[in-house]
Amino acid sequence: MPRLTVNVRDFHWGIQALDTIDVGLVVIDINYEVCLWNSFMQNYSGIVSTKIMTKNLFEVVPDLPEEWLKAKIDAAVKLDTRTFSRWEDRPYVFHFKNYSPYTNKSTIMYQNMVVTPLKSLNGDVSHVCIMIQDVSDIAKNKLHLEQSNQHLSNMSRTDGLTQLLNRSYWESLLMKKYEKIIATEAPASLVIFDIDHFKKVNDTFGHAAGDDVIRKTAEVLRKTARASDHCGRYGGEEFTVLLPNTTVDQARYFAERLRKRIEAEVVSTEQGEIRYTISLGVCAFDKRFRTHSEWLEHADKALYESKGQGRNQTTVVA
Known part of the structure; x- marks a missing residue:
């Protein structure tokens, strides 16, 4: 070697x-x-x-x-x-x-x-x-890039004022959940509601105060909803909630609980205290609904019945 x-x-x-x-x-x-x-x-x-x-x-x-x-x-x-x-x-x-x-x-x-x-x-x-x-x-x-991308993703699906799901994302989510509900035949319900006499709030207290009322409504909604529920701001003073694995009686209970909590809230502004109410419509999923839009339309009809019957109440449609 x-x-x-x-x-x-x-x-x-x-x-x-x-x-x-x-x-x-x-x-x-x-x-x-x-x-x-x-x-x-x-x-x-x-x-x-x-x-x-x-x-x-x-x-x-x-x-x-x-x-x-x-x-x-x-x-x-x-x-x-x-x-x-x-x-x-x-x-x-x-x-x-x-x-x-x-x-x-x-x-x-x-x-x-x-x-x-x-x-x-x-x-x-x-x-x-x-x-x-x-x-x-x-x-x-x-x-940093991942955080920025996540932030942009959140912005694309979140309403800026309330931090709830925005209308387009909430509707796309409803469409996906609708297909799953059909396949699994699991119970589910929709709740749609809006703030009573909201125009009067804006006219009396100003649009900044109106925004405070919308934010407070979103806050109470988040506290009332479960982690599995999907809450969205549908537009203006109107809100929507998809309640998976929820029967019509459970949805009615949720809606009434939310209504009473909102009724007890007080929003303090420089112009004075604001007390307000909401009207709600509830509709459980049914096989007769051919599309998710038809299901939503039935919930919307229930909301308008609540408004037509004097507001600050919940209407359930079969």
Whole structure:
């Protein structure tokens, strides 16, 4: 066999080069004892190499995800292949602070990790190299984009004044639920209501006060509805509610409960206190409805019966 010669000076330069790269490098043996801990790791962990070299990695750095990281390391050793972790799956491995000026709102360093098996001269895997890459800038940009997209998505389906579902989104949702209700034959009901004499509120107290009344109505509606109910602002002072898995008697109870709560509310404005009522129409799903629009039309007819009979009441149509 040819003799292996090592130039100590070149080896020393190589170690210095590892200290200059902008990634974390940790080399451990198969007993998890640290053999290399570069400057990146020292700077971000606050642990100098002399305090960790030849010691068990998990004893010196106790906040590591020990079980998970050991599984990654052991897989690299046994399979003699690299293992990986991306920040999308686990935001970080080492709990380092983020000091990037571009991501100063983020307190942690997002990290990608690569675990590489290292072989000894006899060809057996004797060590592994853990490489930690700071990807905070990439992560922050992606998270910001996702948040922006989610915000735009919410805006496209939400009414700005009430934060309820807007008319177009609520109707599209009703159409989808209508098809599901037909298929499952589960009970469901619609409630449609509007604020009584709302024009008089605007004329007497002003449109800003009218907006306060609409917001208060939406607030009470949210408190009255279940998490599974779908509440929307249908337009102006008119609101709609889809009640899944709800019989007509349960829907009547919901409507009356909402009506009484609204009747007890007081909206305070600079012009004075506003007391108001609502009129409601209720219609349970029936197979005879050929479309979701026909179902909604029947609920709307019930609403107009309530208005025609003196308002501040609930009408149920079969």
